Amino acid sequence: MSVLTERARRDAPAGAVPATDDPGRPPRWRQALAAVLALVVLVCVALLVWLSAGGRGSDGGGLEHLDEREQVMSLGDQFVKRLGTYSPDMLDDSGQMPDYRDQVREVITPKFAADFDKEVATAEQLVAQGGITRTADVFATAVSSIDDDSARVLVAGAFTDSYEQGTGKKARTVDQEPLPFRFTVDLVMIEGEWLVDDFSPVSSPDEQGTTPQDGTEGSTP
Known part of the structure; x- marks a missing residue:
């Protein structure tokens, strides 16, 4: 009833x-x-x-946009790997890493490149003074949102650092524990080409409200 x-x-x-x-x-x-x-x-x-008819929203678009989704995920993967991979053999006589700078600039916007140029000296200093080698492994990527001229990609993986300890016959390579990361990577379409315009770390729920210890937001990993 x-x-x-x-x-x-x-x-x-x-x-x-x-x-x-x-x-x-x-x-x-x-x-x-x-x-x-x-x-x-x-x-x-x-x-x-x-x-x-091809409408798209913040959910990442429909199946007819798989090519664009693949493009932005691939670029997000490339960007993080390029940004997080450097070693002492990249240093020139002036203490800079020109190949490292070039490989990152190839996939970012001019606006982002201006910020990158201000931060890259930090990585170069670590490499020159501490002999730091860093590699970036990407485990997963996903499209958070996408439209005609902008997209946001989630990238998860880990950085692995190593450094030389000692000299001569006593020299040895010390490997650090992998450092997990989660980034949101913002991309824009410029003259028909996707480029990275910014990135920032993503905190898990139990990390929210705490101050990041490495200061990586919007800077070189």
Whole structure:
């Protein structure tokens, strides 16, 4: 028994005879329900037409945009690997790493390149003074959002650092524990080419509210 029927019986005065609808005329609630259902059907049809026509939203787009999704995920992968891979053999006589700078600039926007140039000296200093070698391994990438000229990609992996300890015959390579990372990588379309415009670390729920210890947000890993 429906809730509406039970409530009507409780509210009706004792001995009252329920009114009956005109047999030849459908109740008003049925007319209203039919109108609502018709509206829902129209909205669903319009949505299907929009999706089939190539509409895209923050959910990453439909199956017809697989090529673009693959492109931005591949670029996110390349960017993190290039940004997080350097070693002492990249140093020149001035203490800079020109090949490292070039490999990163190839996949970033001019605006981001200006910020990168300000931060890259930190990595070069670590390599020159500490003999640091860093490699980046990417475990997974995923598209967070994408539209005609911008996209956001999630990249997860780990950095592995090593350094030389001692000199001569006593020299040995010391490997550090892998350092996991999770980044959001923002990309934009410039003259038909996807380029990285920014990136930032992603904190897990139990890390939110704490201050990052490595200061990597928007800077060279």
